[in-house]
Amino acid sequence: MNAFEHYPPVLDVTHIQEILGIGRRQAYELVNSGDFHIVRIGRRIKILKTVFIQWLEGEMEE
Template structure:
């Protein structure tokens, strides 16, 4: 039995590619491609990429 999906509010303030993958139900490559698409400001630390949850939320809402 699969776990119920978490709401965006339950995620940390800074989202990783894995958080976005889990939330959107997409693959890891797709989440990295989304983060690197230039659609929002991201921070890269080594090979990991992060986005502020509020920026992601605004993008998700079409703002």
């Protein structure tokens, strides 16, 4: 079973916290770092699960 299977296709900051085991502040710093593409919808931040997994596995294109 894939470790990310139970997460939705579009993640939010709470999901990032859970996956990485980090705090809220660290999660927001990470998503605002520019290391991967995010989408802002009002005050909400969304990340495609596939994009996050690629970043986590070190497969992001430079």
